[in-house]
Amino acid sequence: MRIPKRPVSFCLSLFSPEFPRPLDSRISFYSGFHYKTPNFSFAKPKQIHSTGVNQLHMSYMMDKGQKAVLGDKRLSSEPMESSDGVQEPCIWSSPEGGKDEAELGKQIFCNRSLNMRNIIAVGFDMDYTLAQYKPETFEKLAYEGTIEKLVSNLGYPEELLGWTFNWKYMVRGLVVDKKRGNILKMDRHKYVKVAYHGFRELTKEEKVGSYGNTLIRDAFDEPDYALIDTLFSLAEAYLFAQLVDFMDKNPGRVPAKVDYARMYKDVRSAVDMCHRDGTLKQMVAKDPIKYINEDKSIVPLLKMLRDSRRATFLVTNSLWDYTNIVMNFLCESRTLDACNFDWLQYFDVVITGRVMYDSVIDFDNIFSAKPGFFHEESNANLFEVEPESGKLINTDNGTPMAQVGNTSPSITLKKQNECCRVFQGGTVRHLHKLLSIESSSQVLYVGDHIYGDILRSKKILGWRTMLVVPELETEVKLLWELRDSRKALQLMRSDRDHIEDQIHRLRWSLDFEDLNADQKQEKSALVEDLELQRNQVRIKHQQTQRECHQNFHKVWGQLMKTGYQNSRFAHQVERFACLYTSQVSNLSLYSPNKYYRPGEDFMPHEFNILPM
Numbered sequence: 001m002r003i004p005k006r007p008v009s010f011c012l013s014l015f016s017p018e019f020p021r022p023l024d025s026r027i028s029f030y031s032g033f034h035y036k037t038p039n040f041s042f043a044k045p046k047q048i049h050s051t052g053v054n055q056l057h058m059s060y061m062m063d064k065g066q067k068a069v070l071g072d073k074r075l076s077s078e079p080m081e082s083s084d085g086v087q088e089p090c091i092w093s094s095p096e097g098g099k100d101e102a103e104l105g106k107q108i109f110c111n112r113s114l115n116m117r118n119i120i121a122v123g124f125d126m127d128y129t130l131a132q133y134k135p136e137t138f139e140k141l142a143y144e145g146t147i148e149k150l151v152s153n154l155g156y157p158e159e160l161l162g163w164t165f166n167w168k169y170m171v172r173g174l175v176v177d178k179k180r181g182n183i184l185k186m187d188r189h190k191y192v193k194v195a196y197h198g199f200r201e202l203t204k205e206e207k208v209g210s211y212g213n214t215l216i217r218d219a220f221d222e223p224d225y226a227l228i229d230t231l232f233s234l235a236e237a238y239l240f241a242q243l244v245d246f247m248d249k250n251p252g253r254v255p256a257k258v259d260y261a262r263m264y265k266d267v268r269s270a271v272d273m274c275h276r277d278g279t280l281k282q283m284v285a286k287d288p289i290k291y292i293n294e295d296k297s298i299v300p301l302l303k304m305l306r307d308s309r310r311a312t313f314l315v316t317n318s319l320w321d322y323t324n325i326v327m328n329f330l331c332e333s334r335t336l337d338a339c340n341f342d343w344l345q346y347f348d349v350v351i352t353g354r355v356m357y358d359s360v361i362d363f364d365n366i367f368s369a370k371p372g373f374f375h376e377e378s379n380a381n382l383f384e385v386e387p388e389s390g391k392l393i394n395t396d397n398g399t400p401m402a403q404v405g406n407t408s409p410s411i412t413l414k415k416q417n418e419c420c421r422v423f424q425g426g427t428v429r430h431l432h433k434l435l436s437i438e439s440s441s442q443v444l445y446v447g448d449h450i451y452g453d454i455l456r457s458k459k460i461l462g463w464r465t466m467l468v469v470p471e472l473e474t475e476v477k478l479l480w481e482l483r484d485s486r487k488a489l490q491l492m493r494s495d496r497d498h499i500e501d502q503i504h505r506l507r508w509s510l511d512f513e514d515l516n517a518d519q520k521q522e523k524s525a526l527v528e529d530l531e532l533q534r535n536q537v538r539i540k541h542q543q544t545q546r547e548c549h550q551n552f553h554k555v556w557g558q559l560m561k562t563g564y565q566n567s568r569f570a571h572q573v574e575r576f577a578c579l580y581t582s583q584v585s586n587l588s589l590y591s592p593n594k595y596y597r598p599g600e601d602f603m604p605h606e607f608n609i610l611p612m
């Protein structure tokens with residue numbers, strides 16, 4: 001249990017021929033770049049202002065009678081918006097000094113101490129980290145593309161084509177029980193607290209029947225379960241729930257021999273194909289603003305890091321052609337026709353996903369660079385990409401050519417002032433060598449995928465990590481607004497526990513003590529009275545807790561809590577992310593030399609002793 005520092009009272013190329021082909025099969029021994037890059041030398045750091053975020057830690061004084069002033073600038077979680085709705089850059093170390101205080105929803109939260117002075121390279125994931133997709137359009141596209149494939153390729157009925165997608169329904173952190181057709185939310189002990197079969201909520205008995213009584217605790221992992229741990233999975237989870245409902249109500253309408261698990265597999269493979277065959281990427285490439293949020297803070301952030309003498313790198317599972325389009329949009333507001341490579345000036349090294357020709361469903365382990373990229377013992381080859389043509393250097397007639405001394409990287413070090421180099425595949429050893437990184441603890445990597453970006457990089461490698469959780473912005477805002485209800489809930493729980501203790505004592509006395517008839521009658525009456533009180537408090541607590549959760553999400557409640565315990569997702573965030581925040585650009589609200597420190601750890605036995 002950690003309390004914040006201040007007192008808290010609590011593919012193949014995915015493009016069709018109309019797009020430039022990224023990978024040419026010609027051999028190329030190209031060793032330099034023609035495109036013009038602006039001066040690439042490390043600039044002298046700008047003056048760092050001292051009004052940093054040391055002063056920013058919010059104090060959630062819930063029991064000191066301090067009223068929250070939501071109009072108060074410190075508490076506002078509205079993004080800084082310009083008139084056109086685009087978030088404006090806000091740079092801590094800008095000559096203007098940036099904003100004095102990070103708003104609550106934009107703060108960076110710390111699980112594990114991280115002194116930025118020890119970090120010499122900051123890396124970024126691209127999709128859903130630098131590029132925040134708009135789920136209402138992007139995930140809808142994935143949903144519709146998936147249905148189209150289910151109908152045309154896998155024999156599902158045509159009426160699916162008329163279904164609609166509610167992009168707000170599913171949330172991260174849920175678990176799909178593939179065999180039973182259920183979607184689950186569990187707490188950090190993996191107790192299933194919220195469960196739906198399709199869209200029907202399971203009764204308590206059903207929940208206990210399926211998940212409560214097993215002698216061996218279920219791990220709730222693959223292959224029987226699937227984790228909804230990236231925003232990319234929201235559409236498939238929703239479609240799966242719809243199909244479960246559909247199958248229950250229309251037996252015989254789904255293809256023969258298809259059960260829930262098979263249905264999930266079909267959905268997964270159709271989603272996978274949408275990511276590989278251009279269904280999604282071609283549409284994004286044509287009209288990025290429809291699918292990706294513009295973020296004018298990204299370039300200033302990258303500049304700030306580079307000015308502070310950090311190397312910057314990008315490691316994405318997207319292929320080079322798509323990466324170039326997305327990064328052009330994010331950094332230069334350029335679209336397909338006007339794409340160039342100017343954005344590379346903000347990075348020292350870019351590593352994109354590698355092409356796999358096998359069509360295997362478990363995309364995480366097969367086609368991508370990550371998480372395999374983080375395995376030092378992996379011998380995936382690294383190929384340099386020629387940005388203009390997308391051609392791979394070090395290829396033999398298009399066939400990847402094994403590098404000499406496969407087990408140790410044979411690439412040359414990046415020299416200072418040399419422009420950014422683009423690679424495909426490889427492993428973390430290559431990256432370390434390219435950036436002259438001696439210890440993995442000198443790297444901070446920012447990603448959105450707890451499993452693919454954060455868990456592996458931190459656990460296996462020892463990189464320092466920052467998880468981007470866009471949902472956090474609303475979550476902390478609501479936490480603040482609902483602080484009174486949460487305080488009331490705490491009191492109800494403590495009342496309930498107190499009453500129950502009294503009941504137990506009285507019962508013990510009635511059963512084992514030598515009491516006369518009057519005493520027995522008196523104690524029995526007291527027990528009856530207390531039981532009535534306990535039931536009232538219990539019902540009130542349940543109701544209030546449900547209502548409180550529903551403020552966060554009508555179905556699944558608060559992202560980081562299940563009941564009143566940390567959710568499984570929150571538990572993973574706490575264990576694997578050194579830092580977490582709502583948007584990558586929040587980094588620019590803090591000094592690049594900041595020492596992030598977690599709040600003090602608290603054990604339950606300390607709560608009632610230390611004044612808070």
Ligand SMILES: Nc1nc2c(ncn2[C@@H]2O[C@H](COP(=O)(O)O)[C@@H](O)[C@H]2O)c(=O)[nH]1
Pocket residue numbers: 011125126127128232271272273275276315316317318319363367370
């Ligand atoms: N083949 C599949 N690709 C997928 C799937 N879900 C996401 N993706 C792609 O992965 C990368 C993620 O990039 P990163 O920058 O976050 O590392 C992106 O290109 C997605 O399109 C999938 O199910 N199958």
Ligand SMILES: [Mg+2]
Pocket residue numbers: 125126127128129447448449
């Ligand atoms: Mg990502």
